[in-house]
Amino acid sequence: MAGPPPKPWPTGEAMTLEPLVRRVLAPNPSPYTYTGTQSFIVGAGEGCAVIDPGPDLPDHVDALMAAIGEEKVLAILCTHTHRDHSPAARLLATRTGAPVIGCAPLVLSDTGPRADAAFDRDYAPDRVMEDGEAMTGPGWTLTAIATPGHVSNHLCFALEETGALFTGDHVMGWSTSVVIPPDGDMGDYMRSLDKLYAREDRIYYPAHGEAVEKPRQLVRGMIGHRRQRENQILRLLGxxxxxxxxxxxxxxxxxxxxxxxxxxxxxxxxxxxxxxxxxxxxxxxxxxxx
Structure with missing residues (x-):
């Protein structure tokens, strides 16, 4: 895992990544979130969607509301239900009236010290999106891409108009994703990587780390890295x-x-x-x- 870039980090600032995409960084840095969770606003002023609203931190929700301004929020989408991704959906939904859609609910009982964020036990979406299902707004279309592995309910969202893919924690811009049994599944994770490699997305916007401008190259390297780890395990067991x-x-x-x-x-x-x-x-x- 690479170390974070030098401070200051642009926490709370709305940064335009392309005409349809803005990014707001939450103030929750950690060894597992890098500089924090990145929430994305998709839309160009006539109605937007918020992807991964982030942790339940009032300052972050205030920053999202400031970035949204007078624009109508049509949907709040969650890639998965770790507590650094979905809890702010409730407060944001209360303040905007927007429905929460995206991944299915998932709660597992912790049996010991976790190595990633715990699950959001209160996540209750208004609608669950299936693989290939689309959500549309003025000038944009977001399609759900089922990518289990990091967790079983993980979705990515493809912005069809620009070729961007919001990858949540499945592919990150600073480290490989953590796969934690029993819900995290390495076989599913590898199949999901193969699924993304078969796509032709132009750019990835992960929830942690910088944008990935050569996505297929990165995914190919991630698949190779996991195969190397697998071979290393077999060699050591030998x-x-x-x-x-x-x-x-x-x-x-x-x-x-x-x-x-x-x-x-x-x-x-x-x-x-x-x-x-x-x-x-x-x-x-x-x-x-x-």
Whole structure:
């Protein structure tokens, strides 16, 4: 994971990325959110949609409202329901009267320390969008692209008029996405990457990090990176059984200890996928090749 750029970060400022797209950065930086969650406003003054309204922080909602101005909000769309993405939808909906649509609700009970944001337990959309379903407004069309893997309810949104894709946490502009079992699924994640690689999107706007101007090149590299990790796991298991935690010091040399849990869960996601494919097996906490 790359470190964040030097401060100051443009928190709360509405930045125009292209005629139909503005970005507002939330003040929630962390090792897992980079400089914070980026909310996007799609529209050109006659009716807009807000994608990933972000965490439940009044200052961020105020910044979104200032950026929207007198424009009518037609919809509030959420890529998924981690707490750095969807909670502000409720307050924004109250202030604008707009419906909340997009991903399906998803809540899992935490069984221990998390390595990513916890789920938004209060997310209650007015409508769930299916894969390929479109939402339209004055001069814009947003199509839902189902991309499970980071979490099972993850959606990306394609802006059909410009070839932009809002990728949420599935593809980020600063790091690979965290895949946390039991809901995060490495097999689904890889299939979703293949799905995006088959597309011809012009640019990606992730929820964390800078815009991705060569998306297919990045996705190809991400697929290759995951395959390298998989091969590394199989090679290490060839030396003998290991627990998931024992892979981390070898595979992630120099990694900040704050991120060790995330790395361990990513290894676990790979191991579960390899187990399903009949390449490895486990006994208690130990994994071995078959």
């Amino acid at each position: 030396e003998g059984p290991r627990s998931a935690a024992e892979f981390v010091p070898v595979m992630y040399k120099g990694l900040d200890e704050k991120l060790h849990r995330a790395a361990e869960m990513s290894v676990t996601a790979h191991l579960i996928d390899l187990e399903r494919r009949g390449l490895v097996a486990r006994s208690d906490e130990q994994w071995r090749t078959i």
